[in-house]
Amino acid sequence: MPIIYTKTDEAPALATASLLPIIEAFTKKAGVDIEVSDISLAARILAALKEWLPAEDQVVDALGKLSELTHSPDANIIKLPNISASIPQLKAAIAELQDKGFSVPDYPDEPVSDEQERIKKAYDSVKGSAVNPVLRQGNSDRRAPLAIKNYVRKHPHEMKPFASDSLTNVATMQDEDFAHNEKTFVSNRDQILTVQLKQSDGTVVSLRDDLRLAKGEIFDATVLNSAKLDEFLKECVARAKSQDLLYSIHLKATMMKVSDPIIFGHAVRTFFEPVFEEYAKQLADAGARPNDGFAQVLASLENLESPEREEIKRAFAESLESGPRLAMVDSDRGITNLHVPSDVIIDASLPAMIKAGGKMWNSDGNLQDTLAVIPDSSYAGVYQTVLDDCRKFGAYQPEKLGTVQNVGLMAMAAEEYGSHDKTFEIPVDGMVQVVNDSGELLLEHVVKAGDIWRGCQTKRVAVEDWVKLAVNRARTTGMPAIFWLAQNRAHDAKLIELVNEFLPNYDTVGLEIKILDPVSATRYTLQRLRNGENTIAVTGNVLRDYLTDLFPIIEVGTSAKMLSIVPLLHGGGMFETGAGGSAPKHVQQFVSEGHLRWDSLGEFMALGASLEQYGESNGNEKANILAETLDKAIESLLEDNCSPSRTVGEIDNPESHFHLAKRWARELSAQDENAELSRVFSPLAEKLSSDSERIVSEFRQAQGSAEDLGGYYLPAHDKLSSAMRPSKTLNRIIESF
Numbered sequence: 001m002p003i004i005y006t007k008t009d010e011a012p013a014l015a016t017a018s019l020l021p022i023i024e025a026f027t028k029k030a031g032v033d034i035e036v037s038d039i040s041l042a043a044r045i046l047a048a049l050k051e052w053l054p055a056e057d058q059v060v061d062a063l064g065k066l067s068e069l070t071h072s073p074d075a076n077i078i079k080l081p082n083i084s085a086s087i088p089q090l091k092a093a094i095a096e097l098q099d100k101g102f103s104v105p106d107y108p109d110e111p112v113s114d115e116q117e118r119i120k121k122a123y124d125s126v127k128g129s130a131v132n133p134v135l136r137q138g139n140s141d142r143r144a145p146l147a148i149k150n151y152v153r154k155h156p157h158e159m160k161p162f163a164s165d166s167l168t169n170v171a172t173m174q175d176e177d178f179a180h181n182e183k184t185f186v187s188n189r190d191q192i193l194t195v196q197l198k199q200s201d202g203t204v205v206s207l208r209d210d211l212r213l214a215k216g217e218i219f220d221a222t223v224l225n226s227a228k229l230d231e232f233l234k235e236c237v238a239r240a241k242s243q244d245l246l247y248s249i250h251l252k253a254t255m256m257k258v259s260d261p262i263i264f265g266h267a268v269r270t271f272f273e274p275v276f277e278e279y280a281k282q283l284a285d286a287g288a289r290p291n292d293g294f295a296q297v298l299a300s301l302e303n304l305e306s307p308e309r310e311e312i313k314r315a316f317a318e319s320l321e322s323g324p325r326l327a328m329v330d331s332d333r334g335i336t337n338l339h340v341p342s343d344v345i346i347d348a349s350l351p352a353m354i355k356a357g358g359k360m361w362n363s364d365g366n367l368q369d370t371l372a373v374i375p376d377s378s379y380a381g382v383y384q385t386v387l388d389d390c391r392k393f394g395a396y397q398p399e400k401l402g403t404v405q406n407v408g409l410m411a412m413a414a415e416e417y418g419s420h421d422k423t424f425e426i427p428v429d430g431m432v433q434v435v436n437d438s439g440e441l442l443l444e445h446v447v448k449a450g451d452i453w454r455g456c457q458t459k460r461v462a463v464e465d466w467v468k469l470a471v472n473r474a475r476t477t478g479m480p481a482i483f484w485l486a487q488n489r490a491h492d493a494k495l496i497e498l499v500n501e502f503l504p505n506y507d508t509v510g511l512e513i514k515i516l517d518p519v520s521a522t523r524y525t526l527q528r529l530r531n532g533e534n535t536i537a538v539t540g541n542v543l544r545d546y547l548t549d550l551f552p553i554i555e556v557g558t559s560a561k562m563l564s565i566v567p568l569l570h571g572g573g574m575f576e577t578g579a580g581g582s583a584p585k586h587v588q589q590f591v592s593e594g595h596l597r598w599d600s601l602g603e604f605m606a607l608g609a610s611l612e613q614y615g616e617s618n619g620n621e622k623a624n625i626l627a628e629t630l631d632k633a634i635e636s637l638l639e640d641n642c643s644p645s646r647t648v649g650e651i652d653n654p655e656s657h658f659h660l661a662k663r664w665a666r667e668l669s670a671q672d673e674n675a676e677l678s679r680v681f682s683p684l685a686e687k688l689s690s691d692s693e694r695i696v697s698e699f700r701q702a703q704g705s706a707e708d709l710g711g712y713y714l715p716a717h718d719k720l721s722s723a724m725r726p727s728k729t730l731n732r733i734i735e736s737f
């Protein structure tokens, strides 16, 4: 079984165009097969819309194949970050494909025929986080490796000072949100559920049929009251204004692809409330869709006739002027925090704020204290605790910190991140009921039109594996393992019961294993972190996501430097690269100045772990040696500070691949475990070393001017390859190897 290397989007895809040829050249000599699987947004669209394409444009469903593969004990997948597309991104990708001659249909916002219903359904299958939940058939083990921690101790990244009188705070709902309305049960048998809405007039409509629940599985349901949400959001606008704070909303519109764009829409409407009230009809006629962001709303105004259009534009401008200042995603281009739902992803944006001294960018391009609005209160307390900790003790000093590793419950679409197919914006007042196949009512919520109801599932086998992974990691590292679970939250209380049931199955003698609620766990962990002590955070799926950006960004400057392993439940392995995303900002910089600052360290480390598994499962000694020498090469790369810089004219992404290749070849040549590998790699090591200066100068000369990739979502292969492989000397050496 080959190693599968995924081709994705944006910065990681650019990096792949440069790195993969090098990896292929090295691994070939050890008899390791690498196969590429294209799961980019463009490829996923073409696969999902197959029916509307002529035979010659149809592509295989690579994601579907990978999904099957995750069930094989031989699976060995290197998964790079991919775009989780919001509607605006999806439409942009569709438009690009259409421009390139693919006959994919438009995205029907409001389908008016069966055909359009089918088109929308096909597109919705690639919308949002549509890759990760499918492939993640295992729990998650993420950590910053020791080599990276050692590097940071020598070269700490900048953390801006955090003032003790900083006014930055989190605002979150106090009741009637998902956290407060949660109800839970554990299934006592295999059963099939229906989610139904019993309307006030007594009629019952089904929201979801055929929901299969296994014995022992946890099922939660909860509802967010939309009237209370609006009240809360308006208070936040007023509070930001009166305290002169930036207003900033933080959601996860990609993974929570049904609920969070709706909540984002509420934020857009309440921020511009007078305009949406006064011009309700005109905005509806124009096709304004606040859930897709303020940018879409502004664009829709072009559908109106001139005087009206200008009047509404003015009203928005006045509202912006008179309201609180908005946090900016890109102050140079006037992109606010409310422009696009996928621009403010909570996991990356809040740690970035903490790193910047608890500040975000305002429209003048200056940093300013912020009101971080996190509507649902389930996990908001974690961030508030970090902010309070910084106010009290100042900014974190990376060179003095311990580390926080994560063991995350992720398998089988666990918890909230698997809820999108069970999430509904309620159309009319009534009661949402969950009923089983014997007609028993299992739980119910009173709802009003506009409320957001959702159900979540957590499989018992996933929990069991998670507890096992936590104990294993605690045993391997000797670090305390803290389960971040709140006894007073319905779902967590059930999980605590399961943790207590499974823990005695393992040898925990001498290990420190505790269960703390998320706020207490944050305090405990932060105190240890500042003391230079190490801790494992054992968390549910959402905190897995949040904490594996939060702690890496504090500790090592970016989540790109994480080792991210998913031991699959069926025995194979998936090796994710980093914990961050596809960094669209990096592509912008590359296109304008030919410098890609993406750090492929995550890819390097994932490759090492993948080769190690390949060696073990295929009895391939050479693969193991590739892994060991790669490890040493990474250490030397860090030691010599050869990672990409943010600045044009300095080391960029493809040049850093050369620096790695040079060291990797040297280590392979120097090792004495396998004479043949040493003999094969010695001439390569010599060549890379003797031509080093020329290669570096070729890389540097290629920077500084605009690059044309021939597309964003589907770059032209030859343009991409020549842009990302500008050193002719290196290319020749690799090709003739």
Ligand SMILES: NC(=O)C1=CN([C@@H]2O[C@H](COP(=O)(O)OP(=O)(O)OC[C@H]3O[C@@H](n4cnc5c(N)ncnc54)[C@H](OP(=O)(O)O)[C@@H]3O)[C@@H](O)[C@H]2O)C=CC1
Residues within 6 Å of the ligand: 080, 081, 082, 083, 084, 085, 132, 254, 342, 343, 344, 345, 348, 349, 558, 559, 560, 576, 578, 579, 580, 581, 582, 583, 584, 585, 586, 597, 598, 599, 600, 601, 602
């Ligand atoms: N596993 C996955 O597939 C994931 C996918 N995503 C997707 O990625 C997209 C963008 O998400 P966003 O929230 O902006 O998060 P990103 O992680 O893409 O960006 C946040 C910032 O992190 C830094 N960063 C991340 N990776 C690297 C790297 N390899 N090298 C150097 N710096 C890095 C960059 O900071 P700086 O500006 O300082 O250089 C970047 O601007 C979305 O579509 C999202 O859904 C997000 C997370 C995981």
Ligand SMILES: O=C(O)CCC(=O)C(=O)O
Residues within 6 Å of the ligand: 084, 128, 129, 130, 132, 133, 254, 255, 347, 544, 545, 548, 579, 580
């Ligand atoms: O799938 C996604 O959209 C993002 C995943 C993510 O942020 C993570 O796993 O850390």
Ligand SMILES: [Mg+2]
Residues within 6 Å of the ligand: 347, 545, 546, 548, 549, 579, 580
């Ligand atoms: Mg994340």
